[in-house]
Amino acid sequence: MLPLTALRRAPGGTAYGVRSRTKGKDAMPASGPVTRNTLRQQIADALRDEVLAGRLRPGQEFTVKQIADQYGVSATPVREALVDLAAQSLLDSDQHRGFRVREISVGDFRGMVEARSLIADGVFRKLAESGRSATGVSVLMAIRRRADEAARAARAGDLDIFIGYDLRFWRELGVLVENPHISGFLHQLRLRCWVFSVPHLRGDPDLRTRMWNGHSDVVDAVTQGGRRGGTGGHRGVPREVAGVGRRP
Numbered sequence: 001m002l003p004l005t006a007l008r009r010a011p012g013g014t015a016y017g018v019r020s021r022t023k024g025k026d027a028m029p030a031s032g033p034v035t036r037n038t039l040r041q042q043i044a045d046a047l048r049d050e051v052l053a054g055r056l057r058p059g060q061e062f063t064v065k066q067i068a069d070q071y072g073v074s075a076t077p078v079r080e081a082l083v084d085l086a087a088q089s090l091l092d093s094d095q096h097r098g099f100r101v102r103e104i105s106v107g108d109f110r111g112m113v114e115a116r117s118l119i120a121d122g123v124f125r126k127l128a129e130s131g132r133s134a135t136g137v138s139v140l141m142a143i144r145r146r147a148d149e150a151a152r153a154a155r156a157g158d159l160d161i162f163i164g165y166d167l168r169f170w171r172e173l174g175v176l177v178e179n180p181h182i183s184g185f186l187h188q189l190r191l192r193c194w195v196f197s198v199p200h201l202r203g204d205p206d207l208r209t210r211m212w213n214g215h216s217d218v219v220d221a222v223t224q225g226g227r228r229g230g231t232g233g234h235r236g237v238p239r240e241v242a243g244v245g246r247r248p
Contacts, residue, residue: 136176
């Protein structure tokens with residue numbers, strides 16, 4: 001049996017809604033009618049967070065039937081959810097053995113960090129050059145609150161809450177780019193970087209010192225760049241902007 005526990009709403013994360021039958025909880029939330037598409041998304045969100053939490057570990061194998069039985073749902077939305085996660089490079093699929101949590105190598109991790117760094121540099125240049133609209137100012141205020149929440153989680157050493165706020169911070173910052181292809185790509189890279197990092201960070205006695213908490217510095221750099229104009233505003237962004245924390 002897979003170690004899928006009853007899921008809860010993670011701060012800054014997704015409202016999961018799908019719950020494991022092993023805990024005897026309601027299978028679905030009472031927030032409205034459930035369609036196959038919403039069920040597919042709920043299952044994908046739940047499994048993604050199981051991977052991020054380290055309960056589904058790299059290399060762990062499972063089948064569509066196991067997941068469907070675990071959540072008490074039909075096989076079709078489960079299969080669709082697993083295919084979605086495979087498309088996001090979080091799972092590997094095998095026609096005969098089912099699915100497996102992708103094992104990300106150190107080389108892959110370094111490549112993803114480099115890719116994020118190169119793209120983020122261009123993103124911050126664009127933000128610095130474009131200035132701030134009224135909408136942008138409002139978004140930055142919300143992002144700063146997310147930065148404060150992430151900092152509190154880092155100081156407390158709460159990895160799960162920190163990941164939720166960190167992902168939300170970067171996803172909301174990506175809204176300022178106004179290019180869903182770039183923001184979506186950066187979000188998926190950061191998600192995969194966390195998948196690699198979680199097993200190394202979980203249980204680390206020095207976790208509080210290893211978690212990067214420079215989110216407020218990023219907001220400051222974007223805000224100052226927008227006020228000054230030009231391309232220099234992004235220079236205050238620390239190198240850790242491309243990673244998920246201090247080097248493992």
